[in-house]
Amino acid sequence: MDSTHNSMKMTAAEISYLWTTYQSDTMSICVLKYFLQHLDDSDIKALVNHALDLSYQHVEIIKELFVHERIAVPQGFTDQDVNLKAERLFSDILYLKYIKNMAGGGLSGYSRMLPNIYRKDIKSFYSKALTSSMELENKATLILLEKGLATRPPFIPYPDKVEFIQKQSFFLEGLGRRGALTGTEVTHLHFNIETNQLGAALSTGFSQTAQNKQARNYFIRGKEIALKHTKVFRDYLEKHSLPAPAGIEPEVTESTEPVFSDKLMMFHFSVMIYAGIGNYGIAISESQRSDLVIDYSRLNAEILKYSEDGINILVANEWLEQPPLSIDRQNLSKK
Template sequence: MSDKPAITSSELGVLWLTYQEKTMILRILEHFIEKADDEKAKDIMTNLYGEINNYVGRIKDTLQNEGAVIPVGFTDQDVNKDVPKLYDNGFDIMFVRLLKEISMALHSLNITMCYREDLVILFKELTAITQQYYNLCTQYLLEKGLLIKSPHVTMPKSIEFVKDNSYMGGLAINPFSEKRALNTVEVAQIHHAIESNVFGLEMITGFAQCANEKEVKVYFNEGVELAKGIVKELSEVFIQGGIPVPQTPGGNATRSTIAPFSDKLMMYCVSLFCSFSMGSGSIGTAFSLRNDIPAKMAIFMKDIFEYAHKGGKIMIKNGWMEEPPQMEERKQIIKK
């Protein structure tokens, strides 16, 4: 018997979610490593694979020691390594970089929901590894010229305070209202949103090309149009402010129509990205003081939520949505 305290419901929940995410990443890496044509990129992904595989084993051991069933997650059946490349031109490392960005946010949040010291340590270690590989991916993409930095700005020479409410001008309902120049906090959030959606556009384009189920293919095509709309709207904000619009020079879908991943895995990946996008949008809204920007973000988040909800229904219909561990059904127990 373990001398450690039993894990709580929240600890079980974050372990379960982490197992789902990490097994998905392992399957994606297996395809990318097999098809990598750049040795440095292959080394980054191979080393990351080893790190993640180790932590998947630790999570499995923890669940077994607690007497909990091991989730299915994503297995060898969800990846086909012996198919043509679905993406080219640095897309593999771009994909890994965004996955590590999502993981950083999840691991930091997971720490706050853990109490047992070994689990806090586990997520602290995962956070450190994720930060390490996020930086490796970023530096790789910069060296290869595949990542566009946000625009430069003249450094401030004095401290300024907001003098009146016109600073918040720019309501979408009044297109003739005065719009001040974007501040650097707003530029950072918009640049990040454009960059993420440009990448998401390429990712889901590839998914649409190779999806097996017609309903899934149609769903991914809808996602392509949604990402295009978001990129167009946010790019217009930059254009109006005379700010360069980021254009990712790398990462594109090939002509292949043979799926390296199962429809189940691709649907889960899109669901994960939608959740991340809504979270990022909420942060962008919270830190923007120009009223037209939160108004746009709110519409985007509503559209993304509805899109993700539709995807959830497709996953349930096809038996692809693994159910998280449930709390006791007290009313049913009492009835029995």
């Protein structure tokens, strides 16, 4: 990034985005550094190294921006939050799927941030981050395909003629009356199965290695929720004779040696939950069956309650850094 900083003051959006990105990337550095201690496949190792390098770049750029603007640099996550000497907890396959998911999250997050950014240097930073995430996701996808590990969404017939919807029941009567799912509905079901399966695998590993009892029970509960949601989505696909991706829990070893701090794992789950809520929201907006919308909505409500319980654990253990806030005018008036 150009060392000449923009003279415009940062907005609430810009400060908050940078603060959140710093937290996420310092966490990623810890996670990816551990992955590299237990990687056999050279292609996946190169991919993880590339992802790690991107996170290091982001952290340094944000730190420079904050120092220049006299904004307190967050603590984030450090070497104290990871035990690089711990035994292998996950397989190379999980590492690869993790990177693909991580890059996909970057694509979604950065594209959502960019329209709210006006400062030239920060817009340039996130534009480059978006491009880097796209390249990382493409590389991860290519490796998955080359190794025969890709779980592509199911196939549907090619439309051979133009047709128009004749009845409103296409949208409203979702309780088995429409005999087919739209391609978009199939895509969201498949995607949300995959993300929940990754969540179930990570929660398995985290629950095996967590030292705090509250955190351990939280991860066990998270696995139960992920498997429950997976079953709901899988039933839709199977009911329409469509395949669903297989789980990846076998990619978790039996190790119980602590790897990451409970603080890092709880924060990691909060990031995953945040992404899951967004994924379900998009699925709701793009689904045209009432039963699907109802199921996504009730499952989202369950995730929101689970998220609240996680925040309470983070706060109770003083693991949650306070994000940038607006001025509390009411409190100032009292003073």
